[in-house]
Amino acid sequence: MLSGEIPNSISSxxxxxxxxxxxxxxxxxxxxxLRSLKGLVELDLSYNNLSxxxxxxxxxxxxxxxxxxxxxxxxxxPIGGVFSNVTNVLxxxxxxxxxxxxxxxxxRCTIFNLEYRGASKSFIAECEVLRSIRRRNLLKVITACxxxxxxxxxxxxxxxxxxxxxxxxxxxxxxxxxxxxxxxxKTSRTLNFRQRLDIAVDVALSLDYLHHQCGAPIVxxxxxxxxxxxxxDLVANVGDFGLAKILLEGINSSHANQYSSxxxxxxxxxxxxxxxxxNEVSTIGDVYSFGILFLEMxxxxxxxxxxxxxxxxxxxxxxxxxxxxxxxxxxxTLIEDIDRERHQQECDVGGLNFCACCSTFLLS
Numbered sequence: 001m002l003s004g005e006i007p008n009s010i011s012s013x014x015x016x017x018x019x020x021x022x023x024x025x026x027x028x029x030x031x032x033x034l035r036s037l038k039g040l041v042e043l044d045l046s047y048n049n050l051s052x053x054x055x056x057x058x059x060x061x062x063x064x065x066x067x068x069x070x071x072x073x074x075x076x077x078p079i080g081g082v083f084s085n086v087t088n089v090l091x092x093x094x095x096x097x098x099x100x101x102x103x104x105x106x107x108r109c110t111i112f113n114l115e116y117r118g119a120s121k122s123f124i125a126e127c128e129v130l131r132s133i134r135r136r137n138l139l140k141v142i143t144a145c146x147x148x149x150x151x152x153x154x155x156x157x158x159x160x161x162x163x164x165x166x167x168x169x170x171x172x173x174x175x176x177x178x179x180x181x182x183x184x185x186k187t188s189r190t191l192n193f194r195q196r197l198d199i200a201v202d203v204a205l206s207l208d209y210l211h212h213q214c215g216a217p218i219v220x221x222x223x224x225x226x227x228x229x230x231x232x233d234l235v236a237n238v239g240d241f242g243l244a245k246i247l248l249e250g251i252n253s254s255h256a257n258q259y260s261s262x263x264x265x266x267x268x269x270x271x272x273x274x275x276x277x278x279n280e281v282s283t284i285g286d287v288y289s290f291g292i293l294f295l296e297m298x299x300x301x302x303x304x305x306x307x308x309x310x311x312x313x314x315x316x317x318x319x320x321x322x323x324x325x326x327x328x329x330x331x332x333t334l335i336e337d338i339d340r341e342r343h344q345q346e347c348d349v350g351g352l353n354f355c356a357c358c359s360t361f362l363l364s
Contacts, residue, residue: 139239
């Protein structure tokens with residue numbers, strides 16, 4: 001690990017294109033010597049102890065990527081050059097900086113590449129489902145479009161309402177989240193017990209609506225954290241109906257479906273094993289996926305975790321710990337919440353036990 005100030009002698013490296021000095025112990029100001037590196041394409045000074053203002057000369061460099069996050073920089077963030085493209089610059093976790101180009105609140109967009117087998121059917125399926133549903137906890141579509149990309153390939157797209165807090169996936173697995181989302185929770189990027197429970201209730205109500213209040217039952221078929229979007233109040237919205245099935249009215253929900261998208265029915269780990277051996281989709285399949293989702297929310301563990309090999313699954317992992325060893329399986333960020341109020345622990349035990357049962361229910 002390097003320390004001290006970044007030496008001015010670096011100015012002699014005029015042919016340098018990539019400079020990575022992240023995760024060291026450099027301190028002091030970003031040196032003016034970097035001004036001489038006209039060919040610099042990428043500069044990463046993140047996770048150091050650099051201080052002082054962000055140099056204006058960085059605007060004049062032909063940088064394609066600049067990362068100066070996690071330092072002690074201060075003052076106004078420039079807006080020219082690389083700073084004009086917020087996707088190419090990282091300045092977060094410099095608590096005394098201000099200004100800069102605001103991040104655009106881009107809506108979620110589902111794109112269907114029509115060259116892929118089943119993509120057109122998936123688009124039609126999603127449109128059919130979205131046309132027939134109206135509920136608070138279901139992601140709303142702004143518009144749909146059809147066009148040609150820069151390679152001349154035709155595609156169709158659905159543009160959804162912007163969700164300021166991103167996906168549940170990013171909240172549950174912070175270390176692996178790659179999407180930068182603007183959060184209204186300025187002090188924490190973790191969900192407490194009550195927030196997780198509220199999200200679970202939102203999702204359950206959405207499934208109840210889809211299964212029982214839409215005339216013909218609608219099966220989502222791909223319920224998982226990345227398809228649960230959170231608004232500015234952390235209210236859950238279920239999205240991505242590309243695999244959804246509308247079951248024929250008057251026919252048992254475990255039988256034929258009216259609209260079929262692609263052959264793959266969901267995501268490994270969240271899809272009932274019975275789907276893999278040819279069973280028809282059903283509302284019970286969504287209940288299975290909800291059980292897995294709930295267990296993941298309160299254990300912080302994916303169903304595809306490496307520890308779940310032959311003989312051990314997320315469901316059995318939870319069942320084996322209930323009730324005496326629940327503290328050993330609950331997401332460590334929830335321990336203080338559970339210790340603070342005993343009735344929450346009782347609720348947690350009941351919920352985990354119920355959802356472990358949901359996710360082991362066999363389709364008939």
